[in-house]
Amino acid sequence: xxxxxxxxxxxxxxxxxxxxxxxxxxxxxxxxxxxxxxxxxxxxxxxxxxxxxxxxxxxxxxxxxxxxxxxxxxxxxxxxxxxxxxxxxxxxxxxxxxxxxxxxxxxxxxxxxxxxxxxxxxxxxxxxxxxxxxxxxxxxxxxxxxxxxxxxxxxxxxxxxxxxxxxxxxxxxxxxxxxxxxxxxxxxxxxxxxxxxxxxxxxxxxxxxxxxxxxxxxxxxxxxxxxxxxxxxxxxxxxxxxxxxxxxxxxxxxxxxxxxxxxxxxxxxxxxxxxxxxxxxxxxxxxxxxxxxxxxxxxxxxxxxxxxxxxxxxxxxxxxxxxxxxxxxxxxxxxxxxxxxxxxxxxxxxxxxxxxxxxxxxxxxxx
Amino acid sequence: xxxxxxxxxxxxxxxxxxxxxxxxxxxxxxxxxxxxxxxxxxxxxxxxxxxxxxxxxxxxxxxxxxxxxxxxxxxxxxxxxxxxxxxxxxxxxxxxxxxxxxxxxxxxxxxxxxxxxxxxxxxxxxxxxxxxxxxxxxxxxxxxxxxxxxxxxxxxxxxxxxxxxxxxxxxxxxxxxxxxxxxxxxxxxxxxxxxxxxxxxxxxxxxxxxxxxxxxxxxxxxxxxxxxxxxxxxxxxxxxxxxxxxxxxxxxxxxxxxxxxxxxxxxxxxxxxxxx
Numbered sequence: 001x002x003x004x005x006x007x008x009x010x011x012x013x014x015x016x017x018x019x020x021x022x023x024x025x026x027x028x029x030x031x032x033x034x035x036x037x038x039x040x041x042x043x044x045x046x047x048x049x050x051x052x053x054x055x056x057x058x059x060x061x062x063x064x065x066x067x068x069x070x071x072x073x074x075x076x077x078x079x080x081x082x083x084x085x086x087x088x089x090x091x092x093x094x095x096x097x098x099x100x101x102x103x104x105x106x107x108x109x110x111x112x113x114x115x116x117x118x119x120x121x122x123x124x125x126x127x128x129x130x131x132x133x134x135x136x137x138x139x140x141x142x143x144x145x146x147x148x149x150x151x152x153x154x155x156x157x158x159x160x161x162x163x164x165x166x167x168x169x170x171x172x173x174x175x176x177x178x179x180x181x182x183x184x185x186x187x188x189x190x191x192x193x194x195x196x197x198x199x200x201x202x203x204x205x206x207x208x209x210x211x212x213x214x215x216x217x218x219x220x221x222x223x224x225x226x227x228x229x230x231x232x233x234x235x236x237x238x239x240x241x242x243x244x245x246x247x248x249x250x251x252x253x254x255x256x257x258x259x260x261x262x263x264x265x266x267x268x269x270x271x272x273x274x275x276x277x278x279x280x281x282x283x284x285x286x287x288x289x290x291x292x293x294x295x296x297x298x299x300x301x302x303x304x305x306x307x308x309x310x311x312x313x314x315x316x317x318x319x320x321x322x323x324x325x326x327x328x329x330x331x332x333x334x335x336x337x338x339x340x341x342x343x344x345x346x347x348x349x350x351x352x353x354x355x356x357x358x359x360x361x362x363x364x365x366x367x
Numbered sequence: 368x369x370x371x372x373x374x375x376x377x378x379x380x381x382x383x384x385x386x387x388x389x390x391x392x393x394x395x396x397x398x399x400x401x402x403x404x405x406x407x408x409x410x411x412x413x414x415x416x417x418x419x420x421x422x423x424x425x426x427x428x429x430x431x432x433x434x435x436x437x438x439x440x441x442x443x444x445x446x447x448x449x450x451x452x453x454x455x456x457x458x459x460x461x462x463x464x465x466x467x468x469x470x471x472x473x474x475x476x477x478x479x480x481x482x483x484x485x486x487x488x489x490x491x492x493x494x495x496x497x498x499x500x501x502x503x504x505x506x507x508x509x510x511x512x513x514x515x516x517x518x519x520x521x522x523x524x525x526x527x528x529x530x531x532x533x534x535x536x537x538x539x540x541x542x543x544x545x546x547x548x549x550x551x552x553x554x555x556x557x558x559x560x561x562x563x564x565x566x567x568x569x570x571x572x573x574x575x576x577x578x579x580x581x582x583x584x585x586x587x588x589x590x591x592x593x594x595x596x597x598x599x600x601x602x603x604x605x606x607x608x609x610x611x612x613x614x615x616x617x618x619x620x621x622x623x624x625x626x627x628x629x630x631x632x633x634x635x636x637x638x639x640x641x642x643x
Contacts, residue, residue: 051540051541079541087539098542099543150542
């Protein structure tokens with residue numbers, strides 16, 4: 001077990017910048033999530049940490065020691081790859097024994113000890129009865145467990161899990177999410193976990209780093225990144241459906257929404273005070289999460305704006321409603337039983353205390 | 368089965384039989400000639416023996432020319448050169464494909480040597496072999512055959528290596544294996560069918576090679592089978608019967624080898640895009 005620190009890692013592939021000044025630290029025993037869309041640089045980061053590709057510049061510290069130039073086999077890092085990377089010509093048992101029989105670990109334990117470890121890990125992951133099978137005879141979920149087992153048998157300093165459950169079906173993914181978290185806590189090994197799924201990150205991570213186009217956007221606890229997104233990208237990336245954004249002109253007690261037929265949004269007194277102190281210009285973007293918007297009768301004086309219901313996506317207990325307001329579409333998340341019919345005119349009331357304000361030029365959060 | 372299916376099957380069968388006849392006829396002719404009475408070979412134009420079967424040609428073929436020695440030499444040269452070819456070609460193609468060793472130049476250079484007709488380099492090769500004092504020695508021929516076959520093996524193995532998902536190798540590195548260990552433990556087992564078929568092709572190429580064997584060997588101690596065949600052309604004309612017997616003795620081992628590996632060979636050549 002050890003901490004992991006990246007200092008100003010930069011990597012380019014030809015002219016494309018894959019990573020730019022990426023720095024973060026995973027504390028010992030922590031579950032650290034790297035969250036980003038595909039192509040954001042998650043796999044590149046993981047491959048650089050494991051030593052598969054060398055960075056152009058920057059340092060990698062494992063347990064305070066500099067491993068930047070070390071060979072992959074000398075880093076004692078275990079990686080579970082996105083496509084599992086099980087050795088197709090070996091049985092599950094041989095796959096699990098493979099890291100234990102490597103030249104760097106061969107003499108660490110006796111043959112019986114190795115077999116014992118494989119047995120323990122296989123039992124813990126529920127794959128004990130699959131040990132004699134070949135990878136092509138396994139289902140996706142079973143392959144994923146074997147891949148995980150191969151990282152678990154050897155007690156590495158650090159686990160790197162590259163989108164380990166993104167190819168599983170929804171039900172299994174849900175189960176593996178809690179199971180992975182349990183295993184990680186049980187072993188207490190520092191884990192770096194990459195995923196494009198914000199739910200996975202929010203539910204599993206101790207710390208989340210949001211990455212976009214090779215640049216770290218924000219690092220913080222799940223609560224931090226969800227409730228205090230540092231910029232518009234993070235605010236939109238976390239939360240499903242994404243946050244509604246309104247370009248506005250701030251005018252003191254209210255803001256005028258910049259659209260075809262402008263309307264006013266009132267600003268709470270607390271926010272007015274904060275904005276007067278912190279904002280750089282009156283050109284703002286207001287963010288409102290879909291769940292902070294409530295439907296009211298269109299004639300209700302509390303209705304801030306009116307719109308027409310266009311699309312309704314029912315997700316069991318909750319429903320996502322697309323409301324057309326002039327040329328803009330606003331998403332509202334509400335309980336299914338309160339959804340008005342498609343085509344009807346509704347009034348909407350915003351929870352003024354849950355507005356997010358961003359600078360229109362820098363897209364940074366004003367708080 | 369519909370009637371259209373039956374018709375297309377029959378047409379296919381006729382074409383296949385036609386091709387097989389063209390390919391097999393010379394071999395049948397050689398086999399029949401080897402069993403004919405010597406006098407009949409000169410007088411009759413018939414394919415099959417008319418005046419009875421005799422093994423006289425076979426006995427003479429082995430008695431008049433040290434054919435056993437030549438076949439033995441060919442075996443040594445073919446097996447050794449194939450092993451050397453594979454030992455050099457596998458790591459080379461692996462580093463070229465995975466680590467871009469030599470950039471774009473090395474692969475085209477290697478393929479370039481394959482495209483060139485061998486006769487072009489006979490003089491420099493003779494000079495080199497002479498300088499190394501390897502002329503008329505099996506070692507010399509083994510090295511030359513390996514050199515000739517490396518580009519071929521390189522080409523045949525290329526697609527096998529490319530077909531391995533690179534993550535498997537990365538996983539092995541992270542699991543504690545060096546790049547060389549990864550080649551041995553992960554890459555080699557996965558390309559084994561390709562290595563086998565490449566090996567068989569190299570073996571055949573070396574077994575049949577005539578040009579360099581002719582210039583580099585002159586004594587019975589180092590002559591190979593194809594050169595041996597030419598020994599039946601003597602002062603008293605061509606010994607067709609003996610030559611046929613010897614030719615058959617030389618191709619039978621290769622036929623057995625190809626038969627054993629036929630499944631591998633068809634699969635392997637099909638995948639490398641090299642057919643026919």
